[in-house]
Each structure stands twice: as C-alpha cells, then as structure tokens.
Amino acid sequence: MGGVRELAASFVVPGPSGVAVRDRLKHLTPQDEKVLRSVGEHQGALASHDLKARCADGLDHSADTWASRKRELTRQSSSRIAGAITKATHDQWALARRCQVAHIQNLAAGIKTLRHRLSLPVGERGTKRAAGGYRSKSEWFCKSRRLAALEARHTAAVADRQAGRVRVVRGGKRLLNTRHHLAEARLTEDEWRERWEAERWFLAADGESGKRFGNETIRVTPDGEVSIRLPAPLAHLANARHGRYVLSARIGFAHRGAEWADRITANRAVAYRIHLDVERGRWYLTASWQRPVVQTIPLETARARGMIGVDTNADHFAAYRLDRHGNPVGDPHRFGYDLSGTAGHRDAQIRHALTRLINWAVRVGVAAIGIEDLDFTAEKTREKHGRRKRFRQLISGMPTGKLKARLVSMAAEHGLSVVAVDPAYTSLWGAQHWQKSLTTPHRRMSRHDAAGIAIGRRALGHPVRRRTAPPPHDRSDRAGHRTAQAGPGDRGREGTRPPTTDRPPKGPSPSGKRKREPSASKTVRDAPRTHR
Incomplete structure (x- = not known):
C-alpha cells in the first residue's frame, strides 16, 4: 500500500x-x-x-x-x-x-x-x-x-x-x-x-x-x-x-x-x-x-444514528444505509436522473432525485448523508485523458459543485447534515471488499452500490475493509480485536459460534488411531443354526 x-x-x-x-x-x-x-x-x-x-x-x-x-x-x-x-x-x-x-x-x-x-x-x-x-x-x-x-x-x-x-x-x-x-x-x-x-x-x-x-x-x-x-x-x-x-x-x-x-x-x-x-x-x-450563520453539528453527533453513503454517478445516485458500526442495512437504493436536454430540465431532474433521497433518509431515521467531496477541475483536460472523449464529456457533465450546494440546502430543511469525505479509492475498495460478499440470488450489487458503502464507512470513521488483519500471536484476542467496527465495550463482538446441534462434538476413536478404512466389527456373530 x-x-x-x-x-x-x-x-x-x-x-x-x-x-x-x-x-x-x-x-x-x-x-x-x-x-x-x-x-x-x-x-x-x-x-x-x-x-x-x-x-x-x-x-x-x-x-x-x-x-x-x-x-x-x-x-x-x-x-x-x-x-x-x-x-x-x-x-x-x-x-x-x-x-x-x-x-x-x-x-x-x-x-x-x-x-x-x-x-x-x-x-x-x-x-x-x-x-x-x-x-x-x-x-x-x-x-x-x-x-x-x-x-x-x-x-x-x-x-x-x-x-x-x-x-x-x-x-x-x-x-x-x-x-x-x-x-x-x-x-x-x-x-x-x-x-x-x-x-x-x-x-x-x-x-x-x-x-x-x-x-x-x-x-x-x-x-x-x-x-x-x-x-x-x-x-x-x-x-x-x-x-x-x-x-x-x-x-x-x-x-x-x-x-x-x-x-x-x-x-x-x-x-x-x-x-x-x-x-x-x-x-x-x-x-x-x-440567514444567520448556523453552527454545524459535531461530526460525532452526525454519526450517532448511522449514515447513508451516496455514490454520485452520471445518471443516478447509488445509496446504501449503514448503522453506526458501519454495517450495511437492507438493500441498495438507486435514484436516477437524466442530465440531457436543457439546463432547466437537468436542474429539475437533480432536484427530484435529491428529494427522493432525502425523503428516504428521513424515513429510516439517520442524521446525516455521506457524499464524496468531488472536484473535477483538474480532471477534464484533453491532455490528461487523451482520446477518452466520452469519459471527458461524462465528468464534465456532472454538476458536482451545484449538486453539493443543492443537497446541503435541501437537507438542512429536513434537519439532516451532510458529511463530505475524500473520494480516493471508494469505487476500487468498495468493489474489492463489499460487492461480492453482499451479492445474493435476491440482491444484485453493482460497483456503485459497493462504493456507497465505502463512502458511508469513511464518513462514519471506519476503514473501508470489513475486518482488520489477524492478531500476530494466534487466533485469540490478546493482541487486539479483529472486528474493525465493534467498540471495546460491545458484547458478543467476537464470541465463539454456538454448535449447530445439541449433540457434543465427536471424540477420538476408541483405538486412538485414524484409519481411512472402516475398522473390523468386534461383534461376535452366533454360529448358524443347523436344521435337523
């Protein structure tokens, strides 16, 4: 690294x-x-x-x-x-x-x-x-x-x-x-x-x-x-x-x-x-x-009830809810918009998408929304991206500054705070640590959904990856805890799993030997009866 x-x-x-x-x-x-x-x-x-x-x-x-x-x-x-x-x-x-x-x-x-x-x-x-x-x-x-x-x-x-x-x-x-x-x-x-x-x-x-x-x-x-x-x-x-x-x-x-x-x-x-x-x-x-200048709430207060991480894309917001420990809750949400057409149409599309995002945040009861502190000022030049004209048009068409200002203004009316995070590696690390692990037959995870989790965890102050490295000595917790999002006072954070059945685990064989072939039966069979 x-x-x-x-x-x-x-x-x-x-x-x-x-x-x-x-x-x-x-x-x-x-x-x-x-x-x-x-x-x-x-x-x-x-x-x-x-x-x-x-x-x-x-x-x-x-x-x-x-x-x-x-x-x-x-x-x-x-x-x-x-x-x-x-x-x-x-x-x-x-x-x-x-x-x-x-x-x-x-x-x-x-x-x-x-x-x-x-x-x-x-x-x-x-x-x-x-x-x-x-x-x-x-x-x-x-x-x-x-x-x-x-x-x-x-x-x-x-x-x-x-x-x-x-x-x-x-x-x-x-x-x-x-x-x-x-x-x-x-x-x-x-x-x-x-x-x-x-x-x-x-x-x-x-x-x-x-x-x-x-x-x-x-x-x-x-x-x-x-x-x-x-x-x-x-x-x-x-x-x-x-x-x-x-x-x-x-x-x-x-x-x-x-x-x-x-x-x-x-x-x-x-x-x-x-x-x-x-x-x-x-x-x-x-x-x-x-308006009089309002003092922003402390960062810890904004994190107290969890966070919604939002990944900004060219045609939609990919949002995921996380609890205060950084655990994803529920399924991903996507709020689409269309940035083609006139300026009035683009503005209305962004406003409508932000309204749905904020209403969802209010319903689930979080106190803040985490977004990337994007700035494409130095990323739109022909010299940096060369022949990638479509990519340059893509990032040029994303109104990052206007979107951030509008989100802050609209969220303040509903008592929500906005936490800005560094955008570095959110898509890469989100896909590496969260996309595959959360994909199920009934839940399809995209790279953008995983990036939303990475953004939310960074806004909550947690690392993007799910677990820290194992302790250096052995599998016990004498050198520190392996669960990144569990606090020192949280119970059951790393306890042993209960057995799947009520039966005790099987002990060693009576002979003390491990054999691949089944051992001979020790049951004495009676001699066959003869008919007179």
Whole structure:
C-alpha cells in the first residue's frame, strides 16, 4: 500500500447561508411592461458603463474611485440604485478574477502533462499513475504544437492577471456566441436580440434593514403589492407618490411565504430581482435574504444514528444505509436522473432525485448523508485523458459543485447534515471488499452500490475493509480485536459460534488411531443354526 495517497479527513459541510424564492408577476398591463422595460434598459446601460469603468481601473481600484463612480450613477438614478449597481459590478469583477485563476491552473496542468509525455520515447507504455509516450511521430508532432499554443495562452493569461485585466460580457459569453450560430440555435436575429437585451437589463435592489418592508427601491407589501422607485430620468412614468410606480400584479410566495412575511413585517432586509423569461414571455420576481450563520453539528453527533453513503454517478445516485458500526442495512437504493436536454430540465431532474433521497433518509431515521467531496477541475483536460472523449464529456457533465450546494440546502430543511469525505479509492475498495460478499440470488450489487458503502464507512470513521488483519500471536484476542467496527465495550463482538446441534462434538476413536478404512466389527456373530 506504499503508493496509496494520504486521505483527507471527513468533515460536516456548513449549512446554507441564504434563501431565495421566486414567484410569477401575473396579469401585468401593457403599461406595466413598458415601465419595467424602460427601467431595466436605463439601469442596464448604467451597469454596463460602470462595469467598463471598473475593468479599466484594474488593480488601481480604491475607495476614492468607487465613490466617484457612485456619484456619477446617483445623478442618473438614485443613491440606492447606484449602490446596487456598484456592488453588482464588484461581484462581477471578483468572479472574473477567480475564473482567471482557474483558467491559469487548468493551462498549467495541461502543459505539465504534455511536457511529461513528450519527454518519453514514442510508443512507451504508461502506467495507472502516469501516461506513457505518444503512439506515433505524427501525434508527437501535433502535441508539440499544442504545447506551444498552451504555453502562449498561459503566458498571456498570467500577464493579464498581473496587470489586473479581466474580460467580462454582460449578458453572457455563450449567448453572445449564439449570435454567430442562429441556425443551429433555431433563432431569428430579432429573437436573439430580444434575449440579449433582456439579459443585459438591471432590475434589482439590495435590501436594507430598518427601512419599510426591508427595501426602499423595490417594495413588496405583506398583501403582495409591488412598487418600484423610478430613477430620476423616468420619474414622469410614476403613478404613485414619491416617484414610485405600483404594478397591477399581486405577488404571493407559495414556498417560504411565512418566513418572507415575517421578515418584511419586521422591516428586515430582503433583496429583490425582476427578470423576463423571453422564451415563455413571463415576468418573475425573486426575493432573497441572508440567514444567520448556523453552527454545524459535531461530526460525532452526525454519526450517532448511522449514515447513508451516496455514490454520485452520471445518471443516478447509488445509496446504501449503514448503522453506526458501519454495517450495511437492507438493500441498495438507486435514484436516477437524466442530465440531457436543457439546463432547466437537468436542474429539475437533480432536484427530484435529491428529494427522493432525502425523503428516504428521513424515513429510516439517520442524521446525516455521506457524499464524496468531488472536484473535477483538474480532471477534464484533453491532455490528461487523451482520446477518452466520452469519459471527458461524462465528468464534465456532472454538476458536482451545484449538486453539493443543492443537497446541503435541501437537507438542512429536513434537519439532516451532510458529511463530505475524500473520494480516493471508494469505487476500487468498495468493489474489492463489499460487492461480492453482499451479492445474493435476491440482491444484485453493482460497483456503485459497493462504493456507497465505502463512502458511508469513511464518513462514519471506519476503514473501508470489513475486518482488520489477524492478531500476530494466534487466533485469540490478546493482541487486539479483529472486528474493525465493534467498540471495546460491545458484547458478543467476537464470541465463539454456538454448535449447530445439541449433540457434543465427536471424540477420538476408541483405538486412538485414524484409519481411512472402516475398522473390523468386534461383534461376535452366533454360529448358524443347523436344521435337523
């Protein structure tokens, strides 16, 4: 086991720090839509100019430059709208910087792999831990050209990072690129333009505690009335006092409506965002607020009532329940989903699968769910997996980060904790120690089911294998116990088995000899009678 890497310690994943709920704005009048479009377009233009100014500042950004930008925006809107726009700009710039770091790391990983494989002789076979040389001279030459391209990209990315340059597209780079492929996207130029403009609107406002109903810019009353504070150039469109426009639609959050009502009644901060779904032609309002940081429960408390180990796969969750000693209980459970199709369909599939998983965990009475702390950031490169295109597409399509965040958020609502474990060797060791031993004529065990057991045992703090090595002296327990999951005080953990029958075991033969042939009978037969 000298080549096995050190495993990271398991930990309880912190709970969600925020809440977001959404409802549809129904029965809007044409005037309502006109006002929303005008406000979104005006504030979207301000947000674009502010983002451009922030990117131009680069690393020279300071409190003075921020204050100057906010003053310019206040003249064309209001102080609160200017604050919301500058905050969104700073978040966008910080996100772009984090993505820039991830891009540099990805390029560095590809360059390292290419240099290693190019240094090997052509045709040299690889191992499980390191790729071998390339198959032919032509492939070697093509990869050498790719190495030069990646090095050039890496040099440019590092230079941008050091200079503080980022490249951000308001509206999304993917939607911008769709403009050049309208036929494939089945869109006309007008339909694309409508989507592009809607994505670049800015109809959002941050909450403010102490103000009426928790928000002065976009205000929602407990009875569902929605009003917007119009920017100064659009004040002539107001239909209420103080430059406000009241929408004809009424809002009512079916999910978390009571929690939302408690917050706005107490004048606590609630942020709102209004957006248009161009494809459906519907307007939506999203309310969000922060929760106080909740202290996660200790790891031992999460393990007290057992664990459900979950193995994440491309099309299903493989789950197995374990008691607190690490023993599998019952049969494996599989919760399938389909990650093909649109983003909305994929999201709904994952949400439905997680709902069934959590409901099962609540029914069986466990306190936590164990999952792998997956991160495929460095595993998706062409250089690492070569021609294994289907495998690269497989791991690229698994939304590991989003899945983990959604599981934590949904599990917290049912009082469940999530324990993250190191994913190393779970499939290999699970199949080695559990798949064959649990397979019966009435239970079919897959490699993924066995991996779920390995994940659950690791989350419980037990080794994956069922038993430790025998004691060094003899078969007694003087050197320690052989059962890995039994505690020192557990009775009957390693006792002798009772006999299968009530009869005592047979003793040695009377003659004291072990013979393969049956011994001669010692019974004296009577002489046969003769008839007279």
